[in-house]
Amino acid sequence: MTAEDLPYEPPPGLALLHEDADLLVFDKPSGLLSVPGRGAHKADCLSARAQARWPDALVVHRLDLSTSGLVLMARGLAMQRLLSQAFATRAVDKRYEAVVDGLPAPQSAPGDGWHSIDAPLMADWPRRPLQKVDAAGRPSLTLWRVKAAYRELHAAWLLLAPHTGRSHQLRVHLAHIGHPILGDALYGDAAVRARAPRLLLHASALAFAHPRSGQPMRFDCPAPFVPPGPH
Secondary structure, three states: OOHHHOOOOOOOOOEEEEEOOOEEEEEEOOOOOOOOOOOHHHOOOHHHHHHHHOOOEEEOOOOOOOOEEEEEEEEOHHHHHHHHHHHHOOOOEEEEEEEEEOOOOOOOOOOOOOEEEEOOEEEOHHHOOOEEEOOOOEOOEEEEEEEEEEHHHOEEEEEEEEOOOOOOHHHHHHHHOOOOEOOOOOOOOHHHHHOOOOOOEEEEEEEEEOOOOOOEEEEEOOOOOOOOOOO
């Protein structure tokens, strides 16, 4: 089901990709919070907009303010528990796309062409909400492969598959290997921030078994950004 199929007008800023009795799937724009922040000025968010139309809509996972793309919400507490368990047990396949600074060098990789970033993460307490790579942190694994290389622009479009779901994981891991995401105001320097008007990170695919029926579900959402400008 798409927003065009619905017999009503969704609230402003809600791009609905799927609706059934158990779950909802949205395409969150960059710049919209997933859940409310502190203070009245941060009350507007995807979950609040969804609950204005579906009072039983509950958060299962979230995206950063600056990240766009697919967000799954449960309808009711029982479904929230089932979907949260699916995320916790890595039964949900998540894919992202990002445009990064520089051209990542080929590394040893399995036959499928995916490379890995295996670096534990923890909160950078003096600079919260920033995160950092630290041996004392929680295990964190990201797989990546190059979708397109822009040598003349000194940039690359990457496909990303996080095996863990740590806060800011993709942003920190890519900065850690020397290829921060363009437009990243938290983990990129001034030059990286200036290369894009927003964070070029997008949640592009979700795949899982429907908790009630067991039916395979897959949602794809193309990235809204275009290749970067000159370096």
